[in-house]
Amino acid sequence: MASGDLQAVDDNDQNNDIQLKKQHLENGFHEEPDFSDPEDFVDDITDEDLLSHLLRQKPTEQSGLQNVVIVDRIPQVGPERAEKLKTVLFKLFSKCGKIMNEFYPLDETNQTKGYVFFEYENPEQALDAVKTYDGHKLDKQHVFAVNQFTDIDKYVNIPDEIEDPQIQEYSTRGNLYYWLFEPECYDQYSVLYEAGEMTAVFLNSTPEPSLLKERKLWTEQNIQWSPLGTYMATFHKRGIALWGGEDFTQLARFAHDSVNLIDFSPCEKYITTLSQQLVMANDANAIIIWDIRTQTKKRAFSADPSQHLIWPIFKWSFDDKYFARIYADSLSIYETPSFGLLDKKSTKIAGIRNFTWSPSQNILAYWVAEDQNVPARVTLIEIPSRNEIRAKNLFNVADCKMHWQKCGDYLCVKVDRYTKAKKEKNEFKYSGMYFNFEVFHMREKQIPVDSLEIKEQIVAFSWEPVGNKFAIIHGEGPSTYSVSFYGIKSGVTVSLLKKFDSKQCNHLFWSPSGQFIVLASLRSTAHTLEFIDTSDFTITNTTDHFQVTDVEWDPTGRYVTTGVSNWAHKVDNSYWLWSFQGRLIRKHNLDRFCQLLWRPRPPTLLSDEKIKEIKKNLKQYSAQFDIKDRMALSKVSKDMLEKRQKLMKEFEENRQKNERMFNTTKKRRNELRSEDNIEDKEDDETEETVEFLIKEEITTIDENDD
Structure with a gap:
């Protein structure tokens, strides 16, 4: 560049500086602002506070x-x-x-x-x-x-000398199953209120629940019970904590930043934690599986942040021996305790959409979507052999949902199907949808399949936990639907047992012991509740709970709670306790009530024969329970009477004490008053007569009377 050009550039810069200073003066600045820090300035804000979300992605020496x-x-x-x-x-x-x-x-x-x-x-x-x-x-x-x-x-840093591990003193965790020995078989439940700031655990005693434990800021999100009720999990920024025992002491901690979701294995041996923040960062530790007893990390996984997350990602077999996931058109089955792939290989299944485990056997069911001329397919395989034990081809399939009966006796596959396609301009167009239910009879030889077709929109489906019935809510809505109950009789026959029309409900809640069901309208304008005994399909009660958002059965099927959560509505937050027949027992209004969860119970240790014997002699047992209930009521009445008598005695003692004090100080009080004031007060005193009507009688006098 020539010297003349350099001079022109310098002149141009000076002109720009002059124009900038003129602009500052026009805007009210007398001098050019200085944004530099003073010499004694100390910056107390760390990079972690300002850029924590970026520093998490900071490359390290081990990156890649x-x-x-x-x-x-x-x-x-x-x-x-x-x-x-x-x-x-x-x-x-x-x-x-x-x-x-x-x-x-x-x-x-x-x-x-x-x-x-x-x-x-x-x-x-x-x-x-x-x-x-x-x-x-x-x-x-x-x-x-x-x-x-x-x-x-x-491996390089392994020390040459072996150091013996320190022997840690054994510390007992107490009886983790103490709550199962409750003499009156009262169940426990947890309550989250004050917008999540307060957590309490209650015993469902009568006539009022008993507070067992209460703590402020016990959890930062919500709480979750383990499947068998042994542990209560709380969420924290740094991870998950498990609580249990008679005093709800902390039993375990699992460090995992910003955990959003957790999932217990059915036998409570393992717990899976997921951090959505680490998922978005594509971190290798976004999902971690922990051993609960040893509190050790067994294996970590990453998750693709671009894909829709369906929780739980890993699904467990009923005995905790296997867990599986769908990954890149393949079904990966892992075994415990090695946490490696079963047979060291994944099963390639093109088009696999979803899968589910049997709740009572190591049988896995999955379905594959249609692909041009290849039909959709539902397949049952045994694990660990991977042998195919049953398959069903399906056509014109839009979606499938698989529902296991709790005992594993039946598998129902809800199939959303297109109606017959019409070819228009070299393209197939579907005119509508209809729905099929394919019922697999798992205990029958060769697993026969029964089909049920419904033309209307399906709103909800639910199996009876103990039994052979299922319920369906269907119809075009939106104000009323039909509720149909089906039963499976001998053989493979699915038959309609009862149909209720014009019902305002959108959810089904079976009692854990079967037979009784609640039809509920949640998060809608209806707020209705219907209690039905499916032994003869009698509606035992029809009622409502304004703005109801949650329905929870207790693990025995004796009680059911309905609640209005602060997470959905900001007013009328409360929970109500009902009997299994729909009788309202009591109402609890809690400040900004959020969540109620019953503490689960492990499966009964009684054999099927013993259960049948108890049901056979139920009248004999019920008489004993009636006597016990009357004694409990009389005890409650006696306790209430004693409490009232105690309060009355305390009041009478306090009244007599104050009366004695009044009489003792009367002479001194009179001396402190002047005679003039007393005379003036006596002159000012007036009498006032108050009349009020006690009774009014109207007598009719006959004109003919003398």
């Missing part, structure tokens, strides 16, 4: 290395056999995920050194490769040793 695995003990071959070896290894390890890069170190003679590096798309795939192929036998001479690249430092 978690995706890399080292496969040791591979064959050492020359250039003539290298391509064949690479093809074999790539075919094996690509089953665990997409391989981005591979590197085979060579010696001076271009012969492989006996190990290879594979870089996967994400850490989860790399961990799957370690779990799947560590110890894999390629041939008689070569057994793979597979490790993540980040494990190198762990």
